[in-house]
Amino acid sequence: MKGLKLLAWRHxxxxxxxxxxxxxxxxxxxxxxxxxxxxxxxxxxxxxxxxESTPFLVGAQGSRFDLTLNALYFRRAELETLSWGELSALxxxxxxxxxxxxxxxTARGYAICGTTPEYFELHNLAPxxxxxxxxxxxVLLGAKxxxxxxLKVGDALFSDPSELYDISKPPALKxxxxxxxxxxxxxxxxxxxxxxxxxxxxxxxxxxHDDTETIKPKLVLGKTDNQVVVSQALLEYREVTSENLxxxxxxxxxxxxPLHGAIISxxxxxxxxxxxxxxxxxxxxxxxxxxxxxxxxxxxxxxLMSFVFRLKTFFDAFxxxxxxxxxxxxxxxxxxxxxxxxxxxxxxxxxxxxxxxTIKLHLYELTFVALASAGLAFLGVQIxxxxxxxxxxxx
Amino acid sequence: xxxLVRAADLRFAYGEGEFELFVASLHIELGQHTVVxxxxxxxxxxxxxxxxxxxxxxSGQTEVCGVGISTLSDSARRAFRLDKIGMVFQQFELLGYLxxxxxxxxxxxxxxQSPAASDFGRAQNLAERMGVAHTLQRRPEKxxxxxxxxxxxxxxxxxxxxxxxxxxxxxxxxxxxxLAAMDLLFEQVAKxxxxxxxxxxxxxxxxxxxQVIDMGSSR
Numbered sequence: 015m016k017g018l019k020l021l022a023w024r025h026x027x028x029x030x031x032x033x034x035x036x037x038x039x040x041x042x043x044x045x046x047x048x049x050x051x052x053x054x055x056x057x058x059x060x061x062x063x064x065x066e067s068t069p070f071l072v073g074a075q076g077s078r079f080d081l082t083l084n085a086l087y088f089r090r091a092e093l094e095t096l097s098w099g100e101l102s103a104l105x106x107x108x109x110x111x112x113x114x115x116x117x118x119x120t121a122r123g124y125a126i127c128g129t130t131p132e133y134f135e136l137h138n139l140a141p142x143x144x145x146x147x148x149x150x151x152x153v154l155l156g157a158k159x160x161x162x163x164x165l166k167v168g169d170a171l172f173s174d175p176s177e178l179y180d181i182s183k184p185p186a187l188k189x190x191x192x193x194x195x196x197x198x199x200x201x202x203x204x205x206x207x208x209x210x211x212x213x214x215x216x217x218x219x220x221x222x223h224d225d226t227e228t229i230k231p232k233l234v235l236g237k238t239d240n241q242v243v244v245s246q247a248l249l250e251y252r253e254v255t256s257e258n259l260x261x262x263x264x265x266x267x268x269x270x271x272p273l274h275g276a277i278i279s280x281x282x283x284x285x286x287x288x289x290x291x292x293x294x295x296x297x298x299x300x301x302x303x304x305x306x307x308x309x310x311x312x313x314x315x316x317x318l319m320s321f322v323f324r325l326k327t328f329f330d331a332f333x334x335x336x337x338x339x340x341x342x343x344x345x346x347x348x349x350x351x352x353x354x355x356x357x358x359x360x361x362x363x364x365x366x367x368x369x370x371x372t373i374k375l376h377l378y379e380l381t382f383v384a385l386a387s388a389g390l391a392f393l394g395v396q397i398x399x400x401x402x403x404x405x406x407x408x409x
Numbered sequence: 410x411x412x413l414v415r416a417a418d419l420r421f422a423y424g425e426g427e428f429e430l431f432v433a434s435l436h437i438e439l440g441q442h443t444v445v446x447x448x449x450x451x452x453x454x455x456x457x458x459x460x461x462x463x464x465x466x467x468s469g470q471t472e473v474c475g476v477g478i479s480t481l482s483d484s485a486r487r488a489f490r491l492d493k494i495g496m497v498f499q500q501f502e503l504l505g506y507l508x509x510x511x512x513x514x515x516x517x518x519x520x521x522q523s524p525a526a527s528d529f530g531r532a533q534n535l536a537e538r539m540g541v542a543h544t545l546q547r548r549p550e551k552x553x554x555x556x557x558x559x560x561x562x563x564x565x566x567x568x569x570x571x572x573x574x575x576x577x578x579x580x581x582x583x584x585x586x587x588l589a590a591m592d593l594l595f596e597q598v599a600k601x602x603x604x605x606x607x608x609x610x611x612x613x614x615x616x617x618x619x620q621v622i623d624m625g626s627s628r
Contacts, residue, residue: 016518016521016522016523016524017517017518017519017520017521017522017523018518018519018521020511020518021504021507021518024506024507024511025506027506028505028506029506357502358504361498361502361504362519363463363487364458364461364463364490364496364498364502365490365491365496365515365516365519366487366488366489366490366491366492366494366516366519367487367491367519368484368487368488368519369483369484369487370484371519371521
């Protein structure tokens with residue numbers, strides 16, 4: 015560095031605190047709107063990707079946002095349930111694959127998603143270790159859950175009891191980790207997957223216990239040819255093992271078993287035209303339904319993003335005001351600095367420094383500060399972008 | 410002898426009769442050491458600034474190195490000053506954010522030139538002669554008054570100016586530092602063959618100069 019650039023650099027270096035403060039303020043002013051734009055864009059891409067990978071959702075009538083966020087992001091909103099039987103028409107339609115979703119329970123705070131193997135096919139999820147949860151009591155862990163709880167295949171994981179002090183409610187179930195999913199940077203990383211039948215065991219709608227032929231006679235309250243009434247004192251199994259697996263059963267009509275939603279995806283071999291026709295018919299049918307709703311997650315998330323963008327517009331306006339204030343303060347600092355340097359400028363003038371050189375000196379200083387601020391803001395935005403996958407998941 | 414500085418019918422005024430300076434005739438020969446003395450407020454510094462082209466006269470001519478400096482534009486006068494004239498000030502006026510070496514090389518930086526190796530060598534040489542070589546990497550705040558003035562003298566001499574103008578250069582120095590600084594200044598100016606014009610109110614220095622301009626009597 016030489017000439018006036020050297021003088022400008024030396025002046026800024028000498029007044030380190032003031033220079034760094036100025037750079038920090040300007041960088042922050044540049045960083046905030048840039049980072050917000052990057053964050054919003056990444057959020058939009060993330061939402062759109064998740065929405066596009068889930069063709070349609072069916073759920074009980076209610077908020078379509080709750081249904082979508084619950085089904086796609088495992089947010090624990092209170093959802094009305096629908097029954098397995100209510101999906102019979104769709105299940106019997108060869109154009110559709112119906113993937114049930116049961117989202118009522120948690121294990122050590124992580125959402126349990128009861129579903130079928132088609133869910134993993136739809137989202138291209140293959141365990142990096144172990145197997146999908148095909149057997150009752152098996153759990154497949156998302157990458158973050160496995161890392162956070164330090165669990166591996168073969169370890170046990172207890173479900174969270176729904177009511178700790180109410181013994182009539184189902185107790186915690188000890189489940190076996192059957193597999194681990196790779197990290198996908200999607201909400202699947204934060205979920206615990208079980209078979210839909212395991213979810214119903216967690217509901218208390220299916221259970222296992224000792225054979226009524228072998229239990230103590232005093233626990234049998236009544237007996238007919240096809241029914242045995244047993245005492246509440248008969249303990250249900252709190253763990254599914256290979257020995258007691260066969261004893262698990264449900265007394266509830268299979269069609270009455272509850273779900274919190276279902277993903278509707280095209281069956282294999284269904285072409286785009288057939289799929290469009292089938293979904294149009296299904297939508298029309300569900301539009302007339304008073305108990306169920308048929309929603310396109312992509313549309314719902316687009317609507318949600320329009321809210322986000324509306325908020326961003328306000329934020330951009332605030333950023334504009336912030337930018338203006340920072341600009342004015344910077345101008346004030348530079349004006350005061352020029353006044354403080356009037357003696358120095360007079361000396362330079364007396365030595366023979368030209369007016370253009372004096373202006374250049376100030377411009378170089380301003381350029382250095384602006385470049386450093388822009389660089390810092392750029393670095394901040396890059397770091398934010400690196401952290402965005404996690405940040406977007408957090409949001 | 411060649412005349413380096415020539416002024417005729419030089420008139421400068423500001424305010425409404427507040428201050429007025431008139432110099433009928435002034436000649437400073439090449440290599441001559443001239444001192445301007447006089448009471449405070451008599452216009453010693455104003456005269457030095459008129460010769461340096463920092464101020465422009467109301468009327469009259471100032472010629473330095475054969476150039477009518479009073480007829481030049483502001484930017485031309487600045488360029489001329491940077492090229493031909495070295496200035497030493499009473500308050501030294503070193504830039505606090507530069508090291509002593511960078512202060513010495515300031516005329517090159519202001520001219521947007523990169524100092525050559527020979528310029529660095531000259532700076533080192535001048536600093537050694539002035540006894541401030543050990544301070545070259547220090548900032549002015551770490552220097553004594555005497556060291557600051559000697560660094561300022563080095564700055565005035567670095568570009569080998571034809572005319573060195575010193576405005577009360579010893580005003581802020583104690584007697585021993587003053588004598589040392591003057592000895593070094595005279596020696597170096599003589600070595601470079603430069604012409605010296607000094608403004609002072611210190612009558613103890615007069616015997617060192619070939620020409621004395623007493624503003625108190627000539628005003």
